[in-house]
């Protein structure tokens with residue numbers, strides 16, 4: 009069920025629980041500001057979720073409130089993870105679902121990194 013991205017941060021969401029170590033994940037990358045792990049239900053050979061460690065509901069929340077250091081770390085980590093996955097050539101896709109129309113299901117900002125096969129059209133028509 010997609011979430012309303014304008015709601016207050018919910019500390020019990022599944023990614024908050026992963027960040028607290030209460031739920032395991034298949035970790036791909038970690039630094040002071042960022043955690044990345046494999047999606048539990050992958051839809052491409054590479055399907056990594058990259059999340060900030062801070063409590064941000066969505067891209068809207070993060071882009072409005074995060075520090076310059078958090079934003080820089082997040083952007084650089086996504087690029088690094090893609091490079092380390094060998095995805096730059098032949099290419100990859102980044103996706104951040106926001107709110108109800110975006111189809112966001114987990115209310116903690118995450119960017120999907122898809123790679124490993126031709127990914128098809130950007131959106132269903």
Ligand code: 5GP
Nearest residue numbers: 022033045046047048049105111112113114
């Ligand atoms: P959204 O639709 O919010 O953009 O994507 C949420 C993503 O989180 C989905 O692709 C889903 O498979 C993934 N996901 C949900 N619960 C878990 C979990 O407990 N662990 C991991 N690794 N991924 C999860």
